[in-house]
Amino acid sequence: FSGSNALEKFVENEEKILSEFEVFIKKLQDENDYLMSKLQSWKDEYSQVKKDPIKYINNPINAFHVIKRTTEDIDLFELRIKKLIDQFTSSISSIRATNNDLTGTVEGIMRLQTIYHLKTADIINGIIDGDKTNEKLKPHDLFTIAREGLKIQDKSYFVHEYLYHLQKSLENNEDEFDEVDLDEFSEIVEITLNSTMIDPFDESFEKNGAYTVHKENVIYSQGCRQKIQKTPKEAKDLKCRYVSNSAFSKIAPFKVIEADHHSNLVVFLDVISDNEIEMIKNISSSKLGRGGVFVEEKSTKTGFSNTRVSQISWHYEHEHEIVARISRRVEDMTGLSTKTAEPLQVQNYGIAGHYSLHWDHMIWRNEPFNLGTGNRIATLLFYISTVEKGGGTIFPFLKVYVPAIKGSAAFWYNLKDSGDDDYHTRHASCPVILGSKWVINKWFHEYDQEFRRPCKPGIYKQEIEDEFTKEFY
Numbered sequence: 001f002s003g004s005n006a007l008e009k010f011v012e013n014e015e016k017i018l019s020e021f022e023v024f025i026k027k028l029q030d031e032n033d034y035l036m037s038k039l040q041s042w043k044d045e046y047s048q049v050k051k052d053p054i055k056y057i058n059n060p061i062n063a064f065h066v067i068k069r070t071t072e073d074i075d076l077f078e079l080r081i082k083k084l085i086d087q088f089t090s091s092i093s094s095i096r097a098t099n100n101d102l103t104g105t106v107e108g109i110m111r112l113q114t115i116y117h118l119k120t121a122d123i124i125n126g127i128i129d130g131d132k133t134n135e136k137l138k139p140h141d142l143f144t145i146a147r148e149g150l151k152i153q154d155k156s157y158f159v160h161e162y163l164y165h166l167q168k169s170l171e172n173n174e175d176e177f178d179e180v181d182l183d184e185f186s187e188i189v190e191i192t193l194n195s196t197m198i199d200p201f202d203e204s205f206e207k208n209g210a211y212t213v214h215k216e217n218v219i220y221s222q223g224c225r226q227k228i229q230k231t232p233k234e235a236k237d238l239k240c241r242y243v244s245n246s247a248f249s250k251i252a253p254f255k256v257i258e259a260d261h262h263s264n265l266v267v268f269l270d271v272i273s274d275n276e277i278e279m280i281k282n283i284s285s286s287k288l289g290r291g292g293v294f295v296e297e298k299s300t301k302t303g304f305s306n307t308r309v310s311q312i313s314w315h316y317e318h319e320h321e322i323v324a325r326i327s328r329r330v331e332d333m334t335g336l337s338t339k340t341a342e343p344l345q346v347q348n349y350g351i352a353g354h355y356s357l358h359w360d361h362m363i364w365r366n367e368p369f370n371l372g373t374g375n376r377i378a379t380l381l382f383y384i385s386t387v388e389k390g391g392g393t394i395f396p397f398l399k400v401y402v403p404a405i406k407g408s409a410a411f412w413y414n415l416k417d418s419g420d421d422d423y424h425t426r427h428a429s430c431p432v433i434l435g436s437k438w439v440i441n442k443w444f445h446e447y448d449q450e451f452r453r454p455c456k457p458g459i460y461k462q463e464i465e466d467e468f469t470k471e472f473y
C-alpha cells in the first residue's frame with residue numbers, strides 16, 4: 001500500500017488470484033463427487049448396522065469397522081480437504097495483499113479525512129474531496145474500515161462515524177445483517193464507546209498536554225489545504241526569471257519561479273523530460289522499498305512509521321548513464337557541487353502516501369549524526385509525475401505550497417549561509433488524494449561548496465530552542 005508502483009502489482013496479481021480461485025473451486029467440485037461416493041458406501045455399510053445393532057457390534061470385526069469409520073476415515077476426509085485448502089493458500093501466498101496492507105489503506109483513507117477535512121458520509125458515497133467517483137462503500141466495507149480503524153491511534157472519531165453509518169444502513173436494509181458478524185459488531189461498538197475521541201477538525205491549539213504535536217498537525221492540515229499563503233504584499237518581490245549557473249546553462253538557461261527569498265526557495269520548470277523520467281522509473285522499479293525515518297529522539301535508529309508512507313530507492317552515478325546525466329544537470333541548475341552529495345533518491349508514494357513535517361538536514365551535529373562531508377546544505381526535489389489531487393510539498397513557515405507537476409523541481413537551502421539550521425525550511429509532502437506521486441531527491445552536503453556558497457559568520461546552535469521554536473511552537 002505504501003507505493004503506487006507496488007499497488008499496480010496488486011492489480012496484476014488480482015487476475016492471477018482469480019484464476020487460482022477458479023482452479024480451487026474446480027478441485028472442490030471433484031472432491032465433492034468423491035465425497036458423495038464415499039458417503040454412499042458408508043451409508044451402505046451402516047444399513048447393515050441398522051438391521052440388528054447389538055448383534056453387529058458383538059462381532060469384533062464389525063466393532064473394528066465402526067471405530068475405524070468414525071476415526072481414521074473421518075481423519076482422511078479432513079486431510080484431503082485440508083490439503084486442497086493448503087494448496088490454494090500456498091498458490092496465492094506470494095501474490096495476495098497482507099493484513100498490514102489492509103490496515104495501511106484504511107489508515108490512508110482516514111489520513112485523507114483528517115488532513116483534508118473529508119466527511120465520512122461523502123467517502124461512503126464515493127465523493128473524494130468534491131470529486132464524484134462511482135465507487136461507493138457497502139455496509140460490510142464500513143464494518144471492515146471501523147474494525148481496522150480501531151488498530152490505528154487517534155482514529156476513534158472516524159471509527160465512530162463509520163459505525164454510525166453502518167448501524168443506519170443495517171436498520172434500513174435487513175438483508176445486509178448476514179454480511180456482518182453481529183457479535184463482533186457489538187464488541188467494536190463497545191470498544192469505540194469506551195475510547196477517548198479526539199476531534200481531528202478541532203483547530204484550537206490549547207490541547208491537553210499534546211500542545212506541540214496538535215499544533216503541528218493543524219499546521220500540516222492547513223498547509224495541505226492551501227490555507228497558508230503569502231499575502232500579496234509578502235509575495236510582491238517574487239519573480240519568474242531565467243538562471244544560468246554554468247557554461248552549459250548560459251546557452252540554455254533554466255526557467256525559474258521564485259517562491260520565497262528567505263530560504264532561496266525556487267521552482268524550476270521543465271527540467272527533466274518524459275523520456276528521462278521513464279528511464280529513471282525503470283531502474284528504480286525493482287529496487288523500491290519502504291522508506292524509513294529516525295524513530296527515536298537523538299538516535300540514528302531508523303524504522304517504518306506512518307509519518308512517512310512511501311517507497312524509496314537509491315541510485316549511484318555509475319549505475320546508469322541517466323543517473324550521471326541528472327547529476328550533471330543538478331550542478332548546472334544550482335551551481336553547487338555534487339562531489340559530496342548523496343546518491344539520487346527516487347521516492348514513490350502510495351494510497352494517501354505522505355511525508356509529514358520534517359527538516360532534511362540533521363538538527364544534531366554531533367556523532368552519530370555527522371554525515372562526514374558536512375550537513376545537508378540544500379535539497380533539489382524533482383517532481384516526476386503530476387498528481388491529480390493532493391500531493392504537493394508544503395513549507396508552512398515560508399507560506400509556500402509547491403504543486404507536484406511533472407518535469408518541475410523545487411530547490412532550497414536547508415542551512416543559512418552561516419551554516420546554521422534554517423528552521424523555516426520545515427516541510428512536508430501532503431497526502432496524495434488521487435493519482436500517483438513520484439519524486440527524485442538530491443541532497444547536497446556542505447563540503448566542496450566553499451567557493452560556490454561562501455559561508456558567513458553566524459551563531460551556531462546545537463538545539464532547536466531558538467527563535468523558530470518560540471515563534472511557532
Ligand SMILES: O=C(O)CCC(=O)C(=O)O
Nearest residue numbers: 355392393428429439441
Ligand atoms: O515528496 C515531497 O514532496 C517531499 C519529499 C521530502 O521532503 C523528502 O523526501 O525529504
Ligand SMILES: [Fe+2]
Nearest residue numbers: 358359360427
Ligand atoms: Fe524533505
